[in-house]
Amino acid sequence: GNSVTQMEGPVTLSEEAFLTINCTYTATGYPSLFWYVQYPGEGLQLLLKATKADDKGSNKGFEATYRKETTSFHLEKGSVQVSDSAVYFCALAFTGGGNKLTFGTGTQLKVEL
Amino acid sequence: DSGVTQTPKHLITATGQRVTLRCSPRSGDLSVYWYQQSLDQGLQFLIHYYNGEERAKGNILERFSAQQFPDLHSELNLSSLELGDSALYFCASSVIPGGPETQYFGPGTRLLVL
DSSP states (O other): OOEEEEOOSOEEEETTOOEEEOEEEEOSSOOEEEEEEEOTTSOEEEEEEEOSTTOEEEETTEEEEOBTTTTBOOEEESSOOGGGOEEEEEEEEOTTTTTOOEEOOOEEEEEEO | OOSOEEEOSEEEEOTTOOEEEEEEOOTTOOEEEEEEEETTTEEEEEEEEETTEEEEEOSOOTTEEEEEOTTSOEEEEEOSOOGGGOEEEEEEEESOSSSOOOOEEOOOEEEEEO
C-alpha cells in the first residue's frame, strides 16, 4: 500500500538556522504530495503542495520539490523563526483515489532563541 | 481559520457510551473527510463522503459510523466507546473528490474516554 516516511523528531534548532525535514514515500503511481503544519492546540493547515514530478511547492519561506527519482519531498527553510515551532506532516493523495490523505508520523520542530 | 467548523471542541465520556461529532464543511465544498489522530496510530483516514454518499472507507471500526446530510454537514458516530478511542478527530473538506484538491481541516474534536 501507500505510505509516507518522515524523519523522527523532535528537531531542535536555533532561530535563523537552516531547516530540512526529510520525507519519502512509497506509492503505486504518481501521487500529489503535501506538507501540512499543526501548531500547538490547532488543526492542520496546508503549508504547500506539489502535484507532479519536479514541481516545487513554496509558502512562507518553506519549499519542497517533488523528486520522482528518489520518491522524496523534503521540506526546507533557509532561516527558521520561533513562530515556526510546530508539528509538520508530509502526506500524499491520489487523483481519483478518493483524494484521501496518507500521512507520515509527523516531525516536531522546536525553534529556540 | 479554514472555514471548517467542528463541534464540540472537547468531549469527555465513559467507556461503553456513544457520542456524535459534528462537522460543517467550507461553503461550497461537497466532500467531507474524517481523520483520527492518536498517539499510537498517528493520523489515519477514517471515511469520506461526497454530496451525501459514502465514497471511501479507511481504518474505521465497525463501532463507528458517519453520514453526510443534505445541507452537507457530517456527523461521526462513535459507539461502545473504549479507552483506546481517545483521540483527536478531525474533519476536512474539499470541493470535489477527484482531486488533487486541497483538503481544509477543522480544529478537531478532542475525545477523552474514561
